[in-house]
Amino acid sequence: MNALVRIEGLNVALPQGGDRTLAVADVNLDIGPSEIVCIVGESGSGKSVTAHAVMGLLPRALKTVSGRILFEGRDLLTQSAEDWRRTRGARIAMVFQDPMAALNPVMAIGRQITEQIRAHRAVGEAAAMNEAAVLVARMGLEPGLLHAYPHQLSGGQRQRVMIAMALSLSPRLLIADEPTTALDVTTQAQILELIRNAQRERQMSVLFITHDFGVVSDLADRVAVMREGRIVESGTTREVLDRPQAGYTRALIAAVPRLSGSPAPLAREKPLLEVAGLSKRYRGSGGFLGLWYSRREHLALDRVSLTLQRGETLGVVGESGSGKSTLARCIIRLADPDAGEVLFDGADLAGMGRRELRAQRRRIQMVFQDPFSSLNPRHTVGEIVTAGPRAHGEGTKISLARAVEMLKLVGLEEAVLSRYPHEFSGGQRQRIGLARALMLKPDVLIADEPVSALDVTVQAQVLELLDKVRRQMNLAMLFITHDMRVAARICHRVMVMRHGQVVEEGPTGALFAAPKSEYTGRLLAAIPGRQRLEA
Amino acid sequence: MKEFLSRLLVRPQTLIGLAVFAAIVVVALGAPLLFPKGPFTIVGMPLLAPGSPGLPAGSDVLGRSMLVGLAYGARVSLLVGISSTCCAVGIGVLLGAVAGYYGGVVDDLLMRFTEFFQIIPAFVLLMVLVAFLQPSLFSTVIGIALITWPQVARVARGEFLVLRSREFVQAAQLLGESDLHIIFRQILPNALPPIVVVGSMMVGSAILTESALAFLGLGDPGLMSWGSMIGASRSAMWVAWWTTVLPGLAIMVTVLALNFIGDGLNEALGPRGRQ
Numbered sequence: 087m088n089a090l091v092r093i094e095g096l097n098v099a100l101p102q103g104g105d106r107t108l109a110v111a112d113v114n115l116d117i118g119p120s121e122i123v124c125i126v127g128e129s130g131s132g133k134s135v136t137a138h139a140v141m142g143l144l145p146r147a148l149k150t151v152s153g154r155i156l157f158e159g160r161d162l163l164t165q166s167a168e169d170w171r172r173t174r175g176a177r178i179a180m181v182f183q184d185p186m187a188a189l190n191p192v193m194a195i196g197r198q199i200t201e202q203i204r205a206h207r208a209v210g211e212a213a214a215m216n217e218a219a220v221l222v223a224r225m226g227l228e229p230g231l232l233h234a235y236p237h238q239l240s241g242g243q244r245q246r247v248m249i250a251m252a253l254s255l256s257p258r259l260l261i262a263d264e265p266t267t268a269l270d271v272t273t274q275a276q277i278l279e280l281i282r283n284a285q286r287e288r289q290m291s292v293l294f295i296t297h298d299f300g301v302v303s304d305l306a307d308r309v310a311v312m313r314e315g316r317i318v319e320s321g322t323t324r325e326v327l328d329r330p331q332a333g334y335t336r337a338l339i340a341a342v343p344r345l346s347g348s349p350a351p352l353a354r355e356k357p358l359l360e361v362a363g364l365s366k367r368y369r370g371s372g373g374f375l376g377l378w379y380s381r382r383e384h385l386a387l388d389r390v391s392l393t394l395q396r397g398e399t400l401g402v403v404g405e406s407g408s409g410k411s412t413l414a415r416c417i418i419r420l421a422d423p424d425a426g427e428v429l430f431d432g433a434d435l436a437g438m439g440r441r442e443l444r445a446q447r448r449r450i451q452m453v454f455q456d457p458f459s460s461l462n463p464r465h466t467v468g469e470i471v472t473a474g475p476r477a478h479g480e481g482t483k484i485s486l487a488r489a490v491e492m493l494k495l496v497g498l499e500e501a502v503l504s505r506y507p508h509e510f511s512g513g514q515r516q517r518i519g520l521a522r523a524l525m526l527k528p529d530v531l532i533a534d535e536p537v538s539a540l541d542v543t544v545q546a547q548v549l550e551l552l553d554k555v556r557r558q559m560n561l562a563m564l565f566i567t568h569d570m571r572v573a574a575r576i577c578h579r580v581m582v583m584r585h586g587q588v589v590e591e592g593p594t595g596a597l598f599a600a601p602k603s604e605y606t607g608r609l610l611a612a613i614p615g616r617q618r619l620e621a
Numbered sequence: 622m623k624e625f626l627s628r629l630l631v632r633p634q635t636l637i638g639l640a641v642f643a644a645i646v647v648v649a650l651g652a653p654l655l656f657p658k659g660p661f662t663i664v665g666m667p668l669l670a671p672g673s674p675g676l677p678a679g680s681d682v683l684g685r686s687m688l689v690g691l692a693y694g695a696r697v698s699l700l701v702g703i704s705s706t707c708c709a710v711g712i713g714v715l716l717g718a719v720a721g722y723y724g725g726v727v728d729d730l731l732m733r734f735t736e737f738f739q740i741i742p743a744f745v746l747l748m749v750l751v752a753f754l755q756p757s758l759f760s761t762v763i764g765i766a767l768i769t770w771p772q773v774a775r776v777a778r779g780e781f782l783v784l785r786s787r788e789f790v791q792a793a794q795l796l797g798e799s800d801l802h803i804i805f806r807q808i809l810p811n812a813l814p815p816i817v818v819v820g821s822m823m824v825g826s827a828i829l830t831e832s833a834l835a836f837l838g839l840g841d842p843g844l845m846s847w848g849s850m851i852g853a854s855r856s857a858m859w860v861a862w863w864t865t866v867l868p869g870l871a872i873m874v875t876v877l878a879l880n881f882i883g884d885g886l887n888e889a890l891g892p893r894g895r896q
Binding site: 418420444447448450451452454455456459460461462463464465470473474477478519522523526 | 795
């Protein structure tokens with residue numbers, strides 16, 4: 087078979103001082119005509135660098151050391167800038183992870199598409215606009231969207247526009263670098279469908295970069311697994327998924343959480359936390375001293391109720407904008423609810439004054455989503471972990487001694503006390519954040535997407551740790567996530583939210599096996615790779 | 622810290638700036654030891670050219686040594702530049718931090734107050750203030766601080782506005798840390814880099830402002846400053862260039878050195894330098 091793209095012995099050097107010398111080492115990969123090849127790997131595996139090398143878009147700090155990238159028989163690495171200009175866009179097109187950054191914010195969508203067409207072909211603006219209209223319709227978008235600006239579109243719509251632009255010149259190869267990672271699961275399913283259809287219709291090849299084995303199993307003809315710059319295994323999707331050879335591949339696949347086998351619900355006890363009719367309205371305010379309100383209002387939370395007992399994990403799942411994070415913030419009073427009660431151990435947190443709240447709040451702690459912004463970069467781990475006890479008047483010496491124990495519990499050594507957050511990986515940072523929260527001996531732990539920013543193997547470890555801590559300290563845990571598979575892994579009960587309302591609630595196993603609401607069913611169906619990975 | 626220094630010292634301009642500034646500081650500190658008679662003593666005939674015996678930089682309209690005047694002028698310039706900037710940074714950080722951290726009505730009120738200072742012609746306000754308080758070193762420093770703090774407040778507010786929504790700040794709130802603690806221990810260290818950069822630039826502009834005041838005769842009458850030297854010699858400008866050019870050069874070199882340092886700090890502390 088004549089490959090469309092043949093990568094031979096590609097080596098790309100990292101700048102000096104990195105943790106390894108090569109970003110990509112000895113990569114060999116073929117992409118056949120009208121074939122979808124996925125490169126899958128964790129962060130730092132070199133999968134994006136490989137894709138960018140094919141597109142000729144390596145950052146300046148990275149230098150190709152050796153190897154060839156043959157595209158239609160010609161070596162891309164040695165071609166001139168002028169040849170590159172003719173190749174990019176017209177022959178090889180790319181879709182990025184963040185469409186907002188890839189689109190020009192001050193130019194209407196239509197103009198951005200026609201500009202690309204006219205840069206490569208001698209057609210008039212009107213003709214190009216007609217082509218753009220056809221493309222946009224193909225992507226399932228309204229024609230009126232051509233006059234809209236990027237900020238007026240949703241994330242999914244923007245990604246559709248990006249794909250339309252990529253397809254506008256009928257490229258032979260489409261490179262997609264994690265194009266669905268920032269999207270909701272239902273939107274992701276639609277975008278994957280779109281890419282698959284376009285590939286079939288146009289007989290083009292696709293190089294798809296992802297970290298998600300679910301996406302791989304839904305999309306790819308062939309797959310290459312990368313780790314630390316090397317391809318550890320490649321083959322047809324069926325071979326690799328059903329009979330993985332490399333230990334690393336097996337570990338990756340095993341780390342994907344399954345929907346089944348979630349913990350059984352606990353026997354009903356008196357709840358520790360009871361939320362009733364919690365509502366929160368956001369309004370845009372403007373003008374001098376906020377005296378003139380604009381009319382835009384948004385009901386982020388609409389009469390939400392829930393109960394949580396000791397030793398129990400309640401999952402709150404929903405897509406972005408469903409109000410799940412607002413719920414957490416309102417319970418813990420990082421935001422003030424407009425109506426409703428938050429009864430914690432009999433006292434209403436929602437109506438509490440500052441002083442009272444301070445005393446109660448130490449019993450409800452939180453683990454945050456972003457491992458990079460949740461720790462103060464200017465403080466040592468010791469300062470970070472002991473901050474809570476010190477704020478409540480505990481001596482530095484005693485809190486440091488307890489911090490050592492707590493760090494041990496979350497799997498870190500005493501030596502980390504004097505180090506700064508930037509020296510740690512995402513997973514380690516989440517452990518530090520957890521230790522900080524546990525230092526106040528809370529009764530309730532709220533975890534807001536604590537594993538969304540982590541690689542799948544690290545994700546599994548952190549989930550396990552959270553579950554262990556919950557058991558040991560008999561914590562009530564409110565676990566917020568957009569990922570149903572993650573929820574299934576550790577939640578006793580699950581609550582599905584949409585548009586600020588609770589759609590349904592029940593024991594995790596039963597609810598996922600037989601959802602009552604049509605919306606939950608749609609969410610479950612959209613999970614990529616469900617059939618193959620659940621088997 | 623080591624990392625920061627190596628980033629700071631890569632640029633030759635920064636090195637030059639630091640070296641020149643250090644030399645000026647040495648001269649300013651050493652002036653009373655080197656020239657114990659002071660800058661107002663008449664040492665010879667007026668308007669002697671530079672290089673005359675005992676007068677390497679010539680003499681001014683009253684026969685005072687230009688060199689001694691320049692050395693003592695450095696004291697005034699640096700003192701005014703640094704202390705007025707410290708005051709301005711103090712006021713600006715405090716108001717900017719409170720505005721940015723609390724937001725809402727507090728922010729609105731404080732920012733309107735800040736704008737009030739920004740929309741008045743700054744130098745006119747300064748002259749009125751200094752004239753009202755009687756010209757002195759103290760009134761000059763206070764006056765300059767009062768017209769320059771709004772820039773710091775704007776920068777600090779912007780930084781606090783961004784940083785207060787970081788998760789580590791929310792975590793600190795949940796842990797029960799007091800607002801004061803969060804503002805000064807959690808957020809301020811992260812907000813410092815741009816404030817340091819603005820501050821280093823402000824020292825230069827404060828020196829310029831002081832010179833302008835002194836030139837107009839609104840400086841401390843008991844102190845010899847570069848601006849007052851130019852002001853006193855302006856009638857002799859056409860016959861004795863050194864009386865005005867030398868202090869002018871001193872001002873220019875000092876401000877240039879400070880701007881080099883500011884640029885260097887900006888590079889080393891800015892987002893591009895940091896990552």
